[in-house]
Amino acid sequence: MQPQPRRRICKRRAAALVSVTALTFAVSTSAGTGRPWPGSSTTGSGSAALARSPALTPCLISGASAVQMSEGIPTAGGYAHSTGTVHALTLMVDFSDAPGQGDALDRFHEFFPQTQNWFRTASYGRLDYRPETPITHWLRMPKSFKDYGIERGAPFDPGYRGLVQDIVAAADPTVDFQDYDLLNVLMTPNAGPSALDTVLSVTFAGNAEAPVADGVPIANASFVYSRQDDGSGSYDHTGFRVLPHENGHIFGLPDLYTPEGGGAVGHWDIMSEDWGADNDLLGWHKWKLGWLDPSQVSCASRHGSTEYPLTPLATEGGPKLIFVPLDGRTGYALELRTQAGNDESVCRPGILIYKVNADVDTGSGPVKVYDAHRNSGGCTRSPNIQAELSDAPFAPGESFRDPGAGIRIDIAAADLDGNYRVRVTRT
Numbered sequence: 001m002q003p004q005p006r007r008r009i010c011k012r013r014a015a016a017l018v019s020v021t022a023l024t025f026a027v028s029t030s031a032g033t034g035r036p037w038p039g040s041s042t043t044g045s046g047s048a049a050l051a052r053s054p055a056l057t058p059c060l061i062s063g064a065s066a067v068q069m070s071e072g073i074p075t076a077g078g079y080a081h082s083t084g085t086v087h088a089l090t091l092m093v094d095f096s097d098a099p100g101q102g103d104a105l106d107r108f109h110e111f112f113p114q115t116q117n118w119f120r121t122a123s124y125g126r127l128d129y130r131p132e133t134p135i136t137h138w139l140r141m142p143k144s145f146k147d148y149g150i151e152r153g154a155p156f157d158p159g160y161r162g163l164v165q166d167i168v169a170a171a172d173p174t175v176d177f178q179d180y181d182l183l184n185v186l187m188t189p190n191a192g193p194s195a196l197d198t199v200l201s202v203t204f205a206g207n208a209e210a211p212v213a214d215g216v217p218i219a220n221a222s223f224v225y226s227r228q229d230d231g232s233g234s235y236d237h238t239g240f241r242v243l244p245h246e247n248g249h250i251f252g253l254p255d256l257y258t259p260e261g262g263g264a265v266g267h268w269d270i271m272s273e274d275w276g277a278d279n280d281l282l283g284w285h286k287w288k289l290g291w292l293d294p295s296q297v298s299c300a301s302r303h304g305s306t307e308y309p310l311t312p313l314a315t316e317g318g319p320k321l322i323f324v325p326l327d328g329r330t331g332y333a334l335e336l337r338t339q340a341g342n343d344e345s346v347c348r349p350g351i352l353i354y355k356v357n358a359d360v361d362t363g364s365g366p367v368k369v370y371d372a373h374r375n376s377g378g379c380t381r382s383p384n385i386q387a388e389l390s391d392a393p394f395a396p397g398e399s400f401r402d403p404g405a406g407i408r409i410d411i412a413a414a415d416l417d418g419n420y421r422v423r424v425t426r427t
């Protein structure tokens with residue numbers, strides 16, 4: 001059955017250091033039919049290579065159909081595929097009232113090669129991300145930036161529709177849009193407000209009724225504005241991270257921050273915090289994206305007590321994720337987080353425990369991390385990291401309990417190689 005085409009818009013938030021309350025927009029309208037980009041399939045496109053086996057079936061939680069962007073597995077159709085080679089058409093755009101300053105390729109290099117390196121590391125080499133720039137100069141829009149009326153929270157219509165149509169018209173003589181899986185629009189940084197005041201960067205994902213180019217809708221497009229530069233001198237190192245966040249939506253991942261900020265997940269996933277030091281994705285997201293094999297995921301659905309091994313999430317190979325399903329929509333996920341790979345700021349390694357709720361929409365808190373050391377203030381001094389949750393992981397000897405659900409999780413041991421054993425007891 002053809003999945004219902006839906007429109008998904010994910011707004012981003014400003015840096016944690018900004019006092020303005022973040023807003024989240026997840027807008028949906030009923031939509032006509034349309035064919036996704038050729039890189040997309042109509043079913044489970046975000047997880048084309050999803051690890052599945054009969055033993056994992058109880059852990060395939062799903063949300064109600066009203067949820068726009070769900071943590072459920074498998075991911076709904078219409079998103080770009082997240083394994084294998086992904087061709088990312090990347091265009092640098094400027095305006096008469098915000099002319100590009102310097103070489104457009106310098107803007108490109110604010111995000112590359114870091115973004116494809118980030119995806120290669122996060123996916124254990126399973127996502128081969130190819131940014132492509134068939135147009136190497138600033139693509140000038142026919143209207144001024146002001147005239148497009150792009151504002152925080154602007155829905156696809158009418159400003160973005162006009163903007164995307166103008167981008168298509170300007171690029172079409174050079175670009176065959178059928179050749180690409182997604183579109184990145186890197187705006188000249190002087191268009192719109194500073195990201196310190198308002199983050200305009202946005203992604204329209206799984207949107208089959210988007211403007212059409214070369215016969216295919218621009219269904220998955222990320223727009224990056226300004227620079228996420230907190231003035232700490234780390235921009236060259238960390239400023240690219242807005243793009244893997246935005247592209248995460250293109251692969252079907254929801255926002256994990258909430259209107260209250262990053263307090264639900266902290267710095268444990270780039271869909272929660274993409275300012276500051278580099279971070280990885282949750283193991284749940286890696287499974288959802290098709291980056292884990294069935295043998296790397298354990299589904300703890302049976303009664304009794306079972307011990308499971310876990311190896312660091314950031315390193316390739318070995319068991320990575322234990323999921324303890326509660327019902328068809330929710331469950332607890334367990335993984336071992338250490339300072340390695342994209343996780344450069346982990347200050348207290350251990351077992352991260354979080355609840356996944358496939359029935360909660362993007363930006364409303366679909367994931368909640370449990371803090372093993374509540375009200376400790378955390379262990380990090382790194383800027384732009386939600387500090388309290390930085391020491392959330394559980395250490396050997398510590399345990400987590402949900403008496404109502406009859407679930408107890410004990411961190412049994414860590415060996416000299418840094419691998420852990422976790423005991424899950426269900427009564």
Ligand SMILES: [Zn+2]
Pocket residue numbers: 010011012245246249254255
């Ligand atoms: Zn987002």
